[in-house]
Every structure is written in C-alpha cells, then in structure tokens.
Amino acid sequence: MADKPVSMEVAMHFGQLLAREARLLNQFQYDEWVNLLHPDIHYSVPSRRSHTMRANRDSDVRRISLDHYDDDLRILKMKIKRLQHPGPSSVDPRPREVRVVSNIEVFNGDRVDDYLVYSVIVLYRNRLLDEDGSIAGSRADVWRGSLDDGFKLYRRTVEITQNTMLLANMNGFL
Amino acid sequence: MSNKSGLLADCVVNDGGQVNRKVFCDPEIYALETERLFGRAWLFLAHESQLTQAGDYLTTFMGEDPVVVIRQKDGSIKAFINACRHRGALLVPAEEGCSKFFQCPYHGWVYGMDGSLHSVRPEGGPCYGERKKELGLRPIRVESYRGLYFGNFDHDAPSLDEFLGDFKYYLDVAFYPSPAGVEFVGGTMRQRLKCNWKLPSENLFADNYHVFAAHGVAAEICAKSATVNMDIGIEPGVSLGYSSTVSGHGVGFNTDGYSSLGLLPDPKPFMEFVDQHRASYVKHLGPERAQLVGSSVNGGVFPNFLFVPGFVFRVVHPRGPNECDMWTWAVVDKQWPDEMKVEMVKFIGRMLGTSGMFETDDCTNMERIATTAKGWVGRNEYSDYTMGQGEEQRHAVYPGFVDQRCSDVAFRGYYRRWNEFMTAENVRHVAPTENSKG
Numbered sequence: 268m269a270d271k272p273v274s275m276e277v278a279m280h281f282g283q284l285l286a287r288e289a290r291l292l293n294q295f296q297y298d299e300w301v302n303l304l305h306p307d308i309h310y311s312v313p314s315r316r317s318h319t320m321r322a323n324r325d326s327d328v329r330r331i332s333l334d335h336y337d338d339d340l341r342i343l344k345m346k347i348k349r350l351q352h353p354g355p356s357s358v359d360p361r362p363r364e365v366r367v368v369s370n371i372e373v374f375n376g377d378r379v380d381d382y383l384v385y386s387v388i389v390l391y392r393n394r395l396l397d398e399d400g401s402i403a404g405s406r407a408d409v410w411r412g413s414l415d416d417g418f419k420l421y422r423r424t425v426e427i428t429q430n431t432m433l434l435a436n437m438n439g440f441l
Numbered sequence: 442m443s444n445k446s447g448l449l450a451d452c453v454v455n456d457g458g459q460v461n462r463k464v465f466c467d468p469e470i471y472a473l474e475t476e477r478l479f480g481r482a483w484l485f486l487a488h489e490s491q492l493t494q495a496g497d498y499l500t501t502f503m504g505e506d507p508v509v510v511i512r513q514k515d516g517s518i519k520a521f522i523n524a525c526r527h528r529g530a531l532l533v534p535a536e537e538g539c540s541k542f543f544q545c546p547y548h549g550w551v552y553g554m555d556g557s558l559h560s561v562r563p564e565g566g567p568c569y570g571e572r573k574k575e576l577g578l579r580p581i582r583v584e585s586y587r588g589l590y591f592g593n594f595d596h597d598a599p600s601l602d603e604f605l606g607d608f609k610y611y612l613d614v615a616f617y618p619s620p621a622g623v624e625f626v627g628g629t630m631r632q633r634l635k636c637n638w639k640l641p642s643e644n645l646f647a648d649n650y651h652v653f654a655a656h657g658v659a660a661e662i663c664a665k666s667a668t669v670n671m672d673i674g675i676e677p678g679v680s681l682g683y684s685s686t687v688s689g690h691g692v693g694f695n696t697d698g699y700s701s702l703g704l705l706p707d708p709k710p711f712m713e714f715v716d717q718h719r720a721s722y723v724k725h726l727g728p729e730r731a732q733l734v735g736s737s738v739n740g741g742v743f744p745n746f747l748f749v750p751g752f753v754f755r756v757v758h759p760r761g762p763n764e765c766d767m768w769t770w771a772v773v774d775k776q777w778p779d780e781m782k783v784e785m786v787k788f789i790g791r792m793l794g795t796s797g798m799f800e801t802d803d804c805t806n807m808e809r810i811a812t813t814a815k816g817w818v819g820r821n822e823y824s825d826y827t828m829g830q831g832e833e834q835r836h837a838v839y840p841g842f843v844d845q846r847c848s849d850v851a852f853r854g855y856y857r858r859w860n861e862f863m864t865a866e867n868v869r870h871v872a873p874t875e876n877s878k879g
Binding site: 312314316317318319322331332333334335336337338341342345346348349352354355356357358398430431432433434435436437438 | 534535536537538539540626627628629630631632633634635654655657658659662663666706766769770771782783786787789790791794795796797798800801802804805808
C-alpha cells in the first residue's frame with residue numbers, strides 16, 4: 268500500500284485518540300467507548316494459525332474462519348451489556364486492566380474521510396487476587412471522519428500473537 | 442484389583458453420585474490417567490472434512506502425546522506419534538498443512554506420508570540402512586465412525602464400534618443427520634484453562650443444571666434480542682427433554698426440532714432448512730430421532746470429545762493435573778448454502794468462542810473449582826452428582842439410562858466409566874458395564 272502521509276496535526280490527533288480510547292477501556296467506560304464506534308463497524312480479532320512458510324500462501328487462507336471476534340455493532344453492544352451487568356459472571360469482580368498503545372502510524376485512506384491507523388497494543392490483565400495475564404496485538408484500523416467533526420472507528424483488525432489463548436478468554440476489547 | 446486401589450478406592454462412590462475432588466488435582470491420579478485412560482480409550486483425532494486430499498495433515502494430541510494425522514493416497518487416514526524415531530524431536534511443527542514428505546528439523550530424517558522412513562542423511566555412512574524398515578513413525582490404531590476418526594494406543598482395546606455402542610444413535614444426530622453429513626469449517630480455536638481437563642469435559646457432557654445460574658446474565662441479554670422463543674428443556678416446571686448415559690458417553694436433548702436455533706440473530710433460514718429437510722431426516726434417522734435434528738442437544742464421547750450442535754464442538758486436551766487446552770470447532774451441515782455456514786461459524790465464535798457470551802463464564806467457574814480443590818480440605822471433599830439418582834430408567838425409544846434433561850445421570854455414567862478405566866488392569870475388562878445402574 269502506498270503510504271499517504273498526513274499532517275502533523277492529524278497524526279497528533281490520532282495519538283491522543285488512541286490513548287483516550289485505551290483509557291476508556293481500562294476504566295470500563297464502555298458507553299463512552301461505543302460512542303467512538305461507527306454504526307457500520309467491523310471489529311475483528313482473527314484466530315492465528317501455525318502454518319509452514321511454504322504452506323502460507325493465499326490459496327491456503329480459509330474462506331471461513333472461526334475467530335475470537337468477528338462482530339458488528341449490534342453484537343459488540345450485546346457483549347458490552349454482559350460486561351457491564353453485575354451478577355454471577357467472569358467479570359464480577361471486575362478484572363484490573365491496563366492497555367499500552369504504541370507504534371502509531373497514520374496515513375490517508377482510500378476515501379477523503381478515511382484514515383488508516385496502525386498501532387500495537389498490549390493488554391495487561393489481573394483478576395481476583397493474583398490471576399495474571401497479558402496479550403499483545405498489532406492493530407490495523409480505519410477511522411472515518413474529520414478533525415472538525417471527530418472520528419469514528421470503522422474497521423479494526425487485531426492480530427494477536429497467541430494461537431492458544433493463554434488468558435483462558437478475552438472478555439474485553441483490544 | 443490393582444495395587445493402585447488405595448489411590449482410587451474412594452474416588453468414585455455411590456454409583457457415581459459422589460466424586461472425590463482429588464480426581465481434579467492429584468498428580469498421581471493424573472499420571473495414572475495418562476496411562477490407563479488416555480492410553481486405552483478411543484480419542485478423537487479428526488473429522489474427514491479436515492483432511493480432504495492425499496498428504497493433508499493436522500497435528501493434535503492424545504493425552505499429552507503429540508500426534509500427526511495424515512490423509513493417505515488410498516483415501517484412508519493414518520495417525521502416528523509426532524516424533525522422529527531417531528531422537529524424538531517433534532517432527533511436524535505446523536498445526537495443519539499438506540505434504541508428501543516430513544523431514545525432521547534436527548538430523549534430517551525424511552518420512553513418507555505413510556509413516557515409513559524414506560531416507561536418512563549420508564554423513565553417518567550405512568548405519569541406518571538395514572534398519573530403515575523398523576524405524577518408521579510409531580503408528581497409532583485408527584478407526585472411524587461417520588467420518589469421525591479416533592485413535593487408540595492400545596492394540597488390545599475393544600473396537601471403536603464396541604466402544605461407542607448404542608451411543609451411535611445420538612452421534613448420528615450431530616454428525617450424520619443426512620447422508621451428506623457434516624463438515625468442520627473455520628479451523629481450530631484454542632484456549633488454555635487453569636483447571637483439570639475433566640471439568641470442561643463434564644460441563645458440556647452433562648451439565649444442563651448450570652445454564653441459567655452461570656449464564657443468567659448472558660442468557661437474559663440474548664433472550665431479549667432473540668426473535669424466537671428458546672426453551673432448552675430445563676426451565677423450572679418444564680420437562681421438554683431427556684438426558685441419557687450410554688457406556689460412559691452422555692447426551693442431553695430436546696425433541697421440539699428447533700431449540701438449538703433460538704439464539705441465532707436470524708434463525709429463519711435455519712428453521713426453514715430444517716423444515717424442508719425434516720422428511721429426509723425422518724427417512725434417514727427414523728421419526729423419533731429426526732426430531733432431535735435442530736433441537737437443543739449436548740453431549741460427549743467419553744472421555745473428552747464434546748458436541749453441542751449449533752453451538753460448539755470441542756476436545757479438551759489434558760496439560761498436567763491443573764491445566765487443559767480446549768480446542769473448538771464449528772461444524773455445519775454440508776448441504777447448507779455458504780451464507781448459512783458463515784453465519785453459524787460467526788455465531789459459534791460469539792457464543793462459545795474465547796470471547797463468547799457464554800464461554801467466558803464457564804471458563805471462570807471451572808477455574809474456580811480448581812482453586813478450591815487445591816486446599817487440603819477441598820481436595821478431600823466430594824462433588825455431588827446425585828440429581829435424579831434412582832429416577833433413570835430404560836426408555837422405549839432412546840438408548841441408555843434415561844432421565845429428564847436436568848439430571849446428573851450422564852455425570853454418573855461418565856465417572857463410573859472413568860473408574861472402570863482407572864481400576865481395570867486388563868483393557869479387555871474395560872468393556873462397557875451397562876448393567877450398572879444409571
């Protein structure tokens with residue numbers, strides 16, 4: 268993909284935006300986070316495979332894949348409702364989470380109001396007294412909007428490093 | 442009785458109604474399980490749809506032994522210990538692929554897809570020349586039923602057919618609803634839990650009791666957005682379904698014909714498909730059994746292969762006494778159009794995947810059992826599986842010892858079978874004991 272650089276102002280804006288987004292998720296402020304999502308969002312965290320280099324050609328990529336996330340806004344809202352609901356569940360008591368976002372690169376996208384934003388995220392999660400885990404992923408986002416009107420997350424694909432999910436479950440967003 | 446009888450004497454008591462929680466944490470019991478249970482039971486390896494062409498392979502585990510499963514030129518499926526015979530290096534490191542040959546990354550020994558040692562490197566001279574025939578990959582006994590391939594380390598064990606017995610009646614519902622059969626699509630999703638492998642196994646096998654308690658929050662949210670009513674047969678005062686234990690295998694099911702579809706965002710195409718094909722299910726499975734297709738069904742082949750059509754298909758691999766890996770697949774009717782297959786794969790990920798509405802609560806509850814079983818008092822406590830004890834009976838239609846859906850009947854059968862495998866010295870004596878009470 269040809270890199271189409273953006274202005275310093277736009278680049279700085281997205282640095283702040285991704286940091287703010289991580290803070291909202293760290294603080295479980297899901298309603299505010301949903302406000303950052305485009306109505307036609309596709310949120311994807313694919314299952315990662317372990318294939319030989321020779322086999323790893325396009326023709327071997329599955330047409331259909333059973334993924335960690337492959338969701339639209341309606342499904343994301345359902346999952347959020349569960350995460351917000353007190354009661355017997357894996358998120359009550361709430362875990363304690365910290366997200367670190369870095370390696371941010373911002374480019375102009377295919378449309379005038381699309382911005383392609385790459386970043387890296389590491390989620391540290393600790394549950395109950397001492398259940399500790401972390402997961403890292405490379406993100407490719409498309410944010411849609413403008414500096415004046417704000418941006419909404421239109422596409423996100425997170426390529427995590429784990430094949431076998433060692434956190435037991437994801438139970439949150441990257 | 443074996444000299445291990447002291448270790449196992451009080452593990453499974455009251456016909457399976459109580460199980461000592463040391464079976465969920467004790468390292469000695471776990472070591473014995475790898476030998477007597479995983480060493481002698483039929484363990485799920487692969488479905489035929491995962492290996493379509495000659496040379497297609499996937500890697501998996503039997504107990505903690507790595508295994509490679511390979512489609513042969515003649516269409517048969519063979520399985521081998523996934524270790525070079527030379528020094529034991531893991532031979533096939535990828536999770537799946539297609540290859541005519543498999544070269545050990547350590548000293549370069551090359552094996553054919555039939556497991557034979559094809560060539561060794563010449564640096565060492567003729568040393569291995571005459572022994573090549575003996576140094577093929579360690580073969581595993583493989584037998585199949587309805588496209589499901591199982592492996593067994595024990596060449597004296599009763600056949601897969603005997604092992605499955607009357608449970609085939611129920612397996613057909615999940616894996617052979619019509620002559621077209623099913624396919625595994627979407628690859629394997631894997632997650633590691635910090636609990637004994639039997640806890641996630643028994644849950645899908647038999648635990649209809651937990652659904653509203655453990656998944657109350659998720660179920661309520663899903664039900665609110667559902668477009669059709671979904672009774673799963675365990676609602677208080679409702680007795681829509683049955684549960685049954687057959688030779689240690691377990692199943693729970695309704696007979697309404699639709700209840701597995703109620704949580705799909707748009708169940709209509711699925712319900713229409715079931716309606717259009719009901720006559721063919723009847724022809725293929727008989728009128729009573731045909732009603733199970735589309736109905737809410739959960740079950741498992743002893744000890745660790747689990748199926749909930751329309752929700753999840755799974756194997757639980759042991760990883761020591763206190764950890765396990767869950768491998769999840771989406772299984773769809775081969776006759777479905779592509780859009781329905783895609784929709785079902787997405788749905789399975791959303792419900793029982795690693796971030797699923799339901800799965801995440803299950804994981805946590807299992808790990809919470811593991812937490813209490815670590816204590817001195819905890820590991821000497823008994824888990825209770827007495828629900829419905831004495832109520833189970835033979836049924837005019839359905840095989841096994843049958844009770845209402847919300848019952849521990851399949852748990853008791855599971856743990857009785859576990860006890861048979863663990864205490865029998867001779868694998869021939871692990872033939873199903875269907876005379877024992879449900």
